[in-house]
Amino acid sequence: MDKQAIFDKVSEIVADxxxxxxxxxxxxxxxxxxxxxxxxxxxxxxxxxxxxxxxxISDEEAEKLSTIGEVVDYIANNQAK
Known part of the structure; x- marks a missing residue:
């Protein structure tokens, strides 16, 4: 899944x-x-x-996530290959 698709899904979650x-x-x-x-x-x-x-997402990693971009990057870098 590319970053745009991840961003779209994360945006949907945030909006809701x-x-x-x-x-x-x-x-x-x-x-x-x-x-x-x-x-x-x-x-x-x-x-x-x-x-x-x-x-x-471990508690330690979650604490580092502040922005939507950081969440998207984390998911993109850690999704199942």
């Missing part, structure tokens, strides 16, 4: 989970500061991403 207009979602969007996601919101988001992409 955080009730934000999909047109406002960019790779620079910060999950914690721009969306005011608390720790529970963030964990739920990570779980949904894991389910959607069939991958596991």
């Amino acid at each position: 989970h955080f009730d934000i207009d999909r047109a406002k979602i960019t790779t620079d969007l910060n999950l914690k500061t721009d969306l005011n996601a608390d720790s529970i919101d963030f964990v739920e988001f990570v779980l949904e991403v894991e389910d959607t992409f069939g991958s596991e």
